[in-house]
Amino acid sequence: MRLDDTDRLEAFSDGVLAVIITIMAFGLRTPGGFSWAASRTLLPSLLVYLLSFVMIGIYWNNHHHLLRATEKMDGSVMWSNLAVLFWLSLVPVATSWVARFPHHTLPAAGYGIVALGAGAAYSVLVKCIVAVNGVGSRVEVAVRRDLKGKLSLVLYATGVALAWVNPTVSYALYVAVAVMWFIPDRRLASATTETD
């Protein structure tokens, strides 16, 4: 594969993310009426949509920095990247499920499973990229300590388990992950700045 394959992988991923974000908003159901009662059902939808929107925004940003630091790629990178997109493409359905039944166990757990799947796939993507680019490469140095990534997986898994105790606690944990990642990944950002 040639270097500009990275650009194309990024452009395709960006396209998928752009559609996910927009289609998710479209999945917010138009209130079936015009009264306060009818429109009040919008609030939980909007909150979970906001959470999902921020989550996709974070992936978009980190993915961008990751690929910018990547010099070589192969089929394993392509397929693990598709796996990330696969899990993220389930976010709109999970979002819409939670929006409809916010106080129940299974939707809260399902949302966490999708988030966990995306996070795990992203870790695999990082591993594949490091394997191709080698120890000591720019991208390997940048992601060497992936504390935030590991912590995210732990928090999501805990959120899934606690959905059987109290869905609100699960949501709190999912929000915590989003807040933690809200600050862009400085390791990769600085890696790209240093070298270019």
Next chain:
Amino acid sequence: MRLDDTDRLEAFSDGVLAVIITIMAFGLRTPGGFSWAASRTLLPSLLVYLLSFVMIGIYWNNHHHLLRATEKMDGSVMWSNLAVLFWLSLVPVATSWVARFPHHTLPAAGYGIVALGAGAAYSVLVKCIVAVNGVGSRVEVAVRRDLKGKLSLVLYATGVALAWVNPTVSYALYVAVAVMWFIPDRRLASATTETD
């Protein structure tokens, strides 16, 4: 961040806007019959869709000129840009709500709140860009007097409030904002022409 991050931010935003415009049309419900009566419900849908289409078109155009005049960006620009996209992604739902209940207060007010949110987020985006690029930069000079931006926010807020009096007045105000912006932002257009 490197300069071509601006291009990527613009490409991603363009992608989201392209999906918003198309999905909004898709949200126009196919008439449930083939008679004049069944198809007459299309008219209010088409009018509000046209308004939303023009609104998105205006954002697309101004956003383009804004980013072209931008030389530097950072995380605050990226996130305030995502905030603009977040609010604009709610336009299809607001459009479809108004299309279904055009004569009621809450849909008319809700549409205005979404427009107000997008306008406010755009103002924040402009502020973040100016903060990064500094006083005297090309983009700062171009947006120094943002009368139209401020007036839009006032008109949208008035429209929201007047939805409790008469929704038609609200729509008139929203249309007024669209007409006002229809002419492309000459300040930024000339700024890009002068320098390149």
Next chain:
Amino acid sequence: MRLDDTDRLEAFSDGVLAVIITIMAFGLRTPGGFSWAASRTLLPSLLVYLLSFVMIGIYWNNHHHLLRATEKMDGSVMWSNLAVLFWLSLVPVATSWVARFPHHTLPAAGYGIVALGAGAAYSVLVKCIVAVNGVGSRVEVAVRRDLKGKLSLVLYATGVALAWVNPTVSYALYVAVAVMWFIPDRRLASATTETD
């Protein structure tokens, strides 16, 4: 505006067209059963979808050749281009209306009105581009005789009128336009070849 604004206009238009094509297929309703009877309703849907798909494909191709021959643009080009996209964005709804009620007057006429609107907007776009680029410019020479464009509008208008006589005749006329344009616009294709 700078020259690469043309590229961006084309990229944005391509994005909208890509979403229109895909969302139109998504609008084909999944058969509500698994029997021959349930799936037979798919056939008219598929035929009208095929017609709309070819129509969008033709616009995509001709639009590409048109913009490639275009050297200068301004706000009027941008807005007439958005008008083309506005009309084309109604194609999925018109398609889905015809798919549901293929034997009735209003859906058949509605489809033709959307096609007529898109065709008229495209003519305006061509006029705006010629006005900006001037008589004798590459693009003006290429589009000087626009017989096919004018004939399309006549055929579409006839189709709309004849929907009150027999919808099948309308569809035949719409198909005739598609067949006529199927061959790419050689004038523009050769214009771009000559100069580059």
Next chain:
Amino acid sequence: MRLDDTDRLEAFSDGVLAVIITIMAFGLRTPGGFSWAASRTLLPSLLVYLLSFVMIGIYWNNHHHLLRATEKMDGSVMWSNLAVLFWLSLVPVATSWVARFPHHTLPAAGYGIVALGAGAAYSVLVKCIVAVNGVGSRVEVAVRRDLKGKLSLVLYATGVALAWVNPTVSYALYVAVAVMWFIPDRRLASATTETD
């Protein structure tokens, strides 16, 4: 047509594929409840979605390698490429039909017909590209023996026929094709590597 027409064809195709993948996930119906019973209906949906996702991923990858090896194109390439996109755009509807009625003949056969149509259109696309680029061209050498392509068509056709015997056998054959293509097309990959 100029060489960068290939890039634009690829960008447009990528856009369509990105929307197909995302819209297909959106077609997964949000469970209508929050109980195990309500959510269990998700499993067949997820499995068939996974199969379709991998299928689109494979097309994306092979299409990319094919176009990279392509030096010249004309109208026949453009239209046969649109034919591939046409068939692939039917994948979300076929997927959603199978997801709803996984144990019946017609949905299983319909899915195979769509896959067969896409595969046949892809073969035609390859033939058109070879015809334009000539015997001995890089792309012609790369695709000279197209065993996998021919075998896929046979397997899909067999799957369609066997849907009347047992839909599960059809799905097994469709999965077999996906597994067979999962490994990227080394012929084209090496062709691009050799020359660049």
